[in-house]
Amino acid sequence: MQQKNLDGYVGFASLPNQVYRKSVKRGFEFTLMVVGESGLGKSTLINSLFLTDLYSAEYPGPSHRIKKTVEQSKVLIKEGGVQLLLTIVDTPGFGDAVDNSNCWQPIIDHIDSKFEDYLNSESRVNRRQMPDSRIHCCLYFIAPSGHGLKPLDIEFMKRLHEKVNVIPLIAKADTLTPEECQQFKKQIMREIQEHKIKIYEFPETDDEEENRLVKKIKDKLPLAVVGSNTIIEVNSKRVRGRQYPWGVAEVENSDHCDFTILRDMLIRTHMQDLKDVTNNVHYENYRSRKLAAVTYNGVDNNKAKGQLSTKSPLAQMEEERREHVAKMKKMEMEMEQVFEMKVKEKVQKLKDSEAELQRRHEQMKKNLEAQHKELEEKRRVFEEERANWETQQRLEQQKLEASRTLEKNKKKGKIF
Amino acid sequence: ISHGHGGSHSSSGGSTLLGYIGIDTIIEQMRKKTMKTGFDFNIMVVGPSGLGKSTLVNTLFKSQVSRKSAGWARDEKIPKTVEIKSVSHVIEEGGVKMKLTIVDTPGFGDQINNDNCWEPISKYINEQFEKFLKEEVNITRKKRIPDTRVHCCLYFIPPTGHCLRQLDVEFMRRLSHSVNIIPVIAKSDTMTIEERQEFKQRVRKELENNGIEFYPQKEFDDDMEDKSDNDKIRETMPFAVVGSDKEHQVNGKRVLGRKTAWGIIEVENPNHCEFAQLRDFLIRSHLQDLKEVTHNIHYETYRAKRLNDNGGLHPISSNDTQESNL
Numbered sequence: 001m002q003q004k005n006l007d008g009y010v011g012f013a014s015l016p017n018q019v020y021r022k023s024v025k026r027g028f029e030f031t032l033m034v035v036g037e038s039g040l041g042k043s044t045l046i047n048s049l050f051l052t053d054l055y056s057a058e059y060p061g062p063s064h065r066i067k068k069t070v071e072q073s074k075v076l077i078k079e080g081g082v083q084l085l086l087t088i089v090d091t092p093g094f095g096d097a098v099d100n101s102n103c104w105q106p107i108i109d110h111i112d113s114k115f116e117d118y119l120n121s122e123s124r125v126n127r128r129q130m131p132d133s134r135i136h137c138c139l140y141f142i143a144p145s146g147h148g149l150k151p152l153d154i155e156f157m158k159r160l161h162e163k164v165n166v167i168p169l170i171a172k173a174d175t176l177t178p179e180e181c182q183q184f185k186k187q188i189m190r191e192i193q194e195h196k197i198k199i200y201e202f203p204e205t206d207d208e209e210e211n212r213l214v215k216k217i218k219d220k221l222p223l224a225v226v227g228s229n230t231i232i233e234v235n236s237k238r239v240r241g242r243q244y245p246w247g248v249a250e251v252e253n254s255d256h257c258d259f260t261i262l263r264d265m266l267i268r269t270h271m272q273d274l275k276d277v278t279n280n281v282h283y284e285n286y287r288s289r290k291l292a293a294v295t296y297n298g299v300d301n302n303k304a305k306g307q308l309s310t311k312s313p314l315a316q317m318e319e320e321r322r323e324h325v326a327k328m329k330k331m332e333m334e335m336e337q338v339f340e341m342k343v344k345e346k347v348q349k350l351k352d353s354e355a356e357l358q359r360r361h362e363q364m365k366k367n368l369e370a371q372h373k374e375l376e377e378k379r380r381v382f383e384e385e386r387a388n389w390e391t392q393q394r395l396e397q398q399k400l401e402a403s404r405t406l407e408k409n410k411k412k413g414k415i416f
Numbered sequence: 417i418s419h420g421h422g423g424s425h426s427s428s429g430g431s432t433l434l435g436y437i438g439i440d441t442i443i444e445q446m447r448k449k450t451m452k453t454g455f456d457f458n459i460m461v462v463g464p465s466g467l468g469k470s471t472l473v474n475t476l477f478k479s480q481v482s483r484k485s486a487g488w489a490r491d492e493k494i495p496k497t498v499e500i501k502s503v504s505h506v507i508e509e510g511g512v513k514m515k516l517t518i519v520d521t522p523g524f525g526d527q528i529n530n531d532n533c534w535e536p537i538s539k540y541i542n543e544q545f546e547k548f549l550k551e552e553v554n555i556t557r558k559k560r561i562p563d564t565r566v567h568c569c570l571y572f573i574p575p576t577g578h579c580l581r582q583l584d585v586e587f588m589r590r591l592s593h594s595v596n597i598i599p600v601i602a603k604s605d606t607m608t609i610e611e612r613q614e615f616k617q618r619v620r621k622e623l624e625n626n627g628i629e630f631y632p633q634k635e636f637d638d639d640m641e642d643k644s645d646n647d648k649i650r651e652t653m654p655f656a657v658v659g660s661d662k663e664h665q666v667n668g669k670r671v672l673g674r675k676t677a678w679g680i681i682e683v684e685n686p687n688h689c690e691f692a693q694l695r696d697f698l699i700r701s702h703l704q705d706l707k708e709v710t711h712n713i714h715y716e717t718y719r720a721k722r723l724n725d726n727g728g729l730h731p732i733s734s735n736d737t738q739e740s741n742l
Contacts (some may be wrong), residue, residue: 099530100530101529143574146468242608244609244678252676391612
């Protein structure tokens with residue numbers, strides 16, 4: 001293809017800026033996995049890397065909680081107007097049992113399931129929402145024995161180097177003196193080459209300056225890191241470090257450990273490249289393997305969730321529509337159920353209150369009757385008394401009349 | 417040593433002496449004898465590779481006595497099964513000769529599947545007991561039975577800072593009844609002082625919860641004085657140690673230590689780590705006691721079990737080269 005020279009200023013040099021503005025608006029996602037035995041300082045290192053207390057007293061790290069094999073934590077961090085959705089996948093309990101055969105299997109399954117999710121969402125007709133939860137980078141923590149890799153380390157890295165970007169780290173590097181560290185690193189690199197383990201490779205660029213930086217990093221592989229949750233005063237500066245009786249090991253001092261190199265590489269320079277390699281190499285490997293398995297047999301090999309269909313887009317659309325309709329129907333049914341339940345409840349309530357009212361009505365009637373009877377009783381008593389009184393009155397009257405008649409008779413008698 | 421009273425005096429209050437007899441010179445006589453014969457000490461180190469076992473042993477006995485220094489290469493491959501390798505040296509100090517045997521257990525806890533990795537070790541310990549038993553049961557016994565029994569087992573706990581691993585608990589549970597186990601926290605310069613204290617407490621609690629009796633065992637304390645001494649020691653165990661066989665200059669003195677970019681860790685400085693305490697405990701105060709507990713308790717337990725199992729041992733003459741009736 002010919003390269004033509006321009007006669008004037010066209011303006012497409014601003015494309016990177018446009019991409020940049022769009023990306024900033026969209027925000028970024030990054031998923032990081034940490035693997036290693038218990039007690040190697042994984043949670044502490046994550047806190048130090050992102051300068052936030054992802055794991056703190058209120059939300060302790062996986063080692064302090066009930067053990068699950070794979071744990072995910074999400075955090076949204078903002079810096080300079082750029083938003084990063086960071087997902088940390090932790091693997092507590094890795095390599096802690098007496099028998100650790102296949103302890104890498106849950107991790108492999110997890111990585112594969114994320115690839116599968118992405119593959120499925122990529123194959124849909126409606127692709128507006130494509131969350132990328134694939135693992136972009138795996139930090140593998142090596143215990144600072146000073147000798148070499150353990151059989152478990154070798155097995156794990158051999159099984160995962162083709163599925164994810166593996167970056168081996170020497171954990172708790174403040175255990176080693178500088179000479180021991182050098183020897184240890186050489187030994188590890190030798191063993192990695194011997195077992196043909198493909199760790200993440202830093203890309204070559206055309207830029208001289210960058211190449212020099214990359215070469216410096218390559219010489220220091222694997223990076224020896226120290227993490228810390230505490231801030232200490234050293235020479236009136238506040239630094240992250242570990243306080244020993246013999247001195248302070250500073251996390252961000254490049255003479256003490258390679259932490260700054262790791263942070264710069266992981267976040268400041270190579271984050272996008274890690275994502276690209278994951279997308280272009282590891283994901284493509286997975287995808288081609290998966291699709292080849294399907295078309296080879298002609299019969300669908302994967303009956304599990306994530307059935308990849310090779311139908312035409314129209315059929316696919318039809319299927320999606322059916323899915324959607326089914327979902328809607330289900331929602332409708334659910335709502336109806338809920339509605340019915342509520343109606344029943346209300347009816348029951350009303351019945352209850354009706355019964356209550358009835359009862360009260362009965363009660364009041366009874367009261368009234370009782371009062372009525374009482375009154376009747378009183379009236380009867382009253383009548384009786386009146387009757388008595390009248391009888392008495394009559395008696396008195398009769399007596400009086402009798403006595404008058406007697407007196408009259410007496411008077412009459414006297415006159416005779 | 418047992419002091420017998422004369423048959424005629426039955427009072428144990430002790431009668432006052434009317435003059436100087438010289439009974440107390442028996443201590444001097446014993447000392448002379450011991451110096452002539454020298455004595456054996458067998459120590460076993462157990463722990464996954466890379467925890468500084470060989471370095472610690474070298475530091476303890478201030479000489480290159482470990483297996484690694486006796487000619488094996490430094491970056492040897494991790495063996496596929498647990499091996500038992502022992503190296504012996506004769507070291508002398510102040511006229512006293514000690515035949516020191518270090519038993520190393522490379523491959524312990526290094527595999528992916530560590531099930532039963534304690535079995536070769538258990539077998540070895542029992543084999544030494546068996547050897548001693550056979551010699552004891554002979555009709556014509558050797559004047560001095562060579563003692564290859566393991567007197568002390570230093571178990572190295574990795575400084576994770578969290579708690580004991582399953583493997584640690586399993587091993588110690590199974591072996592605390594056949595050998596004196598002294599747990600140590602290896603490479604303790606990984607932890608700050610607070611982390612170290614917390615870790616120790618947690619480890620002690622876990623050991624207690626699992627019923628693991630490490631040396632010095634509570635049940636073997638002879639008297640109150642012993643008990644109070646040993647209680648103090650038990651409170652500080654497991655010792656958090658750092659080993660080094662390199663010397664550095666600190667304040668004009670030459671000390672054993674590790675030089676890092678932020679300071680020099682002095683191995684014998686009690687503010688830095690507990691190595692000095694371990695050394696004093698192991699060598700300067702309890703060495704003889706370790707041997708005695710091994711002989712009087714662990715060996716006796718083994719012997720009683722063997723006798724019970726077989727319904728009695730038949731002594732063999734030393735001329736008998738065939739298999740014994742054991």
